[in-house]
Amino acid sequence: MGATVDWLRTTTPGLLVLCGLAIAVLLFAIIRVKLEPFIALLLVSLGLALAAGLPVAKLVGSPLKAGDSLLETGFGGILGHIAVIIGLGTVLGAILERSGGADVLTDRLLRIFGDRGAPVAMGLLGLIFGIPLFFDIGIFVLAPLVYVAAKRGGGSLVRYVLPLVAGLSMTHAFLPPHPGPVALGGLMGVSLGWLILVGFICGIPGFIAAGIVWGSWIGKRVMVEVPEEFLVAEANKEAAQADTGGVTTVAGKSDGPGTTTAAAVQAPPSVALIGGIIAIPLILILGATFGSQLLTANSQPLQVLTFLGTPAVALLIAVLIAFYVLGIRRGQTVQELSSLTSESLRPVGMLLLVVGAGAFFGKVISATGIGSALAETMSAAGLPVIVLAYIISCGLRIAQGSATVAIVTTGGIVAPLVVDHGYSQFALALIAMSIAAGSIVLSHVNDGGFWIISKYFNMTVKQTLQTWTVLETILSVVSFAVAAVLFALVA
Numbered sequence: 001m002g003a004t005v006d007w008l009r010t011t012t013p014g015l016l017v018l019c020g021l022a023i024a025v026l027l028f029a030i031i032r033v034k035l036e037p038f039i040a041l042l043l044v045s046l047g048l049a050l051a052a053g054l055p056v057a058k059l060v061g062s063p064l065k066a067g068d069s070l071l072e073t074g075f076g077g078i079l080g081h082i083a084v085i086i087g088l089g090t091v092l093g094a095i096l097e098r099s100g101g102a103d104v105l106t107d108r109l110l111r112i113f114g115d116r117g118a119p120v121a122m123g124l125l126g127l128i129f130g131i132p133l134f135f136d137i138g139i140f141v142l143a144p145l146v147y148v149a150a151k152r153g154g155g156s157l158v159r160y161v162l163p164l165v166a167g168l169s170m171t172h173a174f175l176p177p178h179p180g181p182v183a184l185g186g187l188m189g190v191s192l193g194w195l196i197l198v199g200f201i202c203g204i205p206g207f208i209a210a211g212i213v214w215g216s217w218i219g220k221r222v223m224v225e226v227p228e229e230f231l232v233a234e235a236n237k238e239a240a241q242a243d244t245g246g247v248t249t250v251a252g253k254s255d256g257p258g259t260t261t262a263a264a265v266q267a268p269p270s271v272a273l274i275g276g277i278i279a280i281p282l283i284l285i286l287g288a289t290f291g292s293q294l295l296t297a298n299s300q301p302l303q304v305l306t307f308l309g310t311p312a313v314a315l316l317i318a319v320l321i322a323f324y325v326l327g328i329r330r331g332q333t334v335q336e337l338s339s340l341t342s343e344s345l346r347p348v349g350m351l352l353l354v355v356g357a358g359a360f361f362g363k364v365i366s367a368t369g370i371g372s373a374l375a376e377t378m379s380a381a382g383l384p385v386i387v388l389a390y391i392i393s394c395g396l397r398i399a400q401g402s403a404t405v406a407i408v409t410t411g412g413i414v415a416p417l418v419v420d421h422g423y424s425q426f427a428l429a430l431i432a433m434s435i436a437a438g439s440i441v442l443s444h445v446n447d448g449g450f451w452i453i454s455k456y457f458n459m460t461v462k463q464t465l466q467t468w469t470v471l472e473t474i475l476s477v478v479s480f481a482v483a484a485v486l487f488a489l490v491a
Helices: 002-010 013-029 037-051 055-062 071-099 099-113 118-130 134-153 158-174 179-188 192-219 229-245 271-294 300-309 311-330 334-345 348-368 370-381 385-400 404-420 425-438 446-455 462-491
Strands: none
Touching: 002 013, 013 037, 013 348, 013 370, 013 385, 013 404, 037 055, 037 348, 037 404, 055 071, 055 179, 071 099, 071 134, 071 179, 071 271, 071 311, 071 334, 071 348, 071 425, 099 118, 099 134, 099 271, 099 300, 118 134, 118 158, 134 446, 158 179, 158 192, 158 271, 158 425, 158 446, 158 462, 179 192, 179 348, 179 404, 179 425, 192 425, 192 462, 271 300, 271 311, 300 311, 311 334, 348 370, 348 404, 370 404, 385 404, 385 425, 385 462, 404 425, 425 462, 446 462
């Protein structure tokens, strides 16, 4: 027995067996036992650490001092990096959604592209609003707009749905401030500016292939009607708008049924305003990233760019601007904005715990030597790290369904493999994008997003597999291919 334990703890094959067993137990706990991923990751991490022989003091610290323990540094290190970013990004998305900006942008895009180009307009809508909105929130907010476009343009609902969800999925997987990319930035030590740039470079070709090309082809072969109940609801909405002259009313400002005060009548926000607010944090973050490459170190302009381009500061600026121009200036009170903030942040808590537990899992893998064992095995097999990262992420995604769990778990495994290789920020961002690409492959019945698509867009399970599942796989493979080719050129 002692010889077996020593073999598991001290040899490369033994450490790889421990890692494989830990992942198997993790998947069993999430898939079969239905344990919350946060709890499952925490239990498996502790179990792996003890099985690998890590000292208890190193793992959890002492009763008097635990600040340097793997448990606290694993959670605290990543949450200190992402919590503010994800929170502010969530609030920004909520105020943009509540302002009616999506309706305004949809109308403008449909006028530009016309009924025949409506699918492309839906794709652009998904790309733009996918940046500040979580994937599922984006579906809830934008689904009625897809119904409108499909009713006007005719044909299968699939033609309009797939470009939209391709845009939402691409931004959710590849771009900050979404949890996966932000977590990868912290785990792998790559700046969000590089993640934004490389996310667009890798994700846009995948979006075009999956959302526009595949969506157009399969949309002619899978016929899905606009839900009948929506047609009734839309007719009622149009009638109500006709009664008020098509203007928007601000909640809480009406004098009673059938009456509207002057304060209640609000013109919709402009397209330029909505687009500008979404662009503000991206421009500031990118400005800081590339300013560090082009400006003199410690110069005054660089210090200003660095401060404004810090992701938390950039998002805070965007949120404050949105609060004023989309809230206070349009008749909302600070109390109403505070309520909106509280409401939007409720779902974020469990998400942060999952990311923190995934980072702890990565810390344990690094401390046990499993990361080094993986690196040796990968080197002996001639397998590039970017391919290994993609394969692991794909496996975890297919097995348990959650893209976020796949990203943070894979990031924890892969991060120790890249620490001492001297990769540039560009190369690290490409590896991060390969993990992100793997996390969305082959969405099927164990993925909550699969059922959201099926429910909201009137598709059977078979139709969802034919359309959405294939779309996610195309988006994954094409985006990874771009990342792999670029990595081969720069690494």
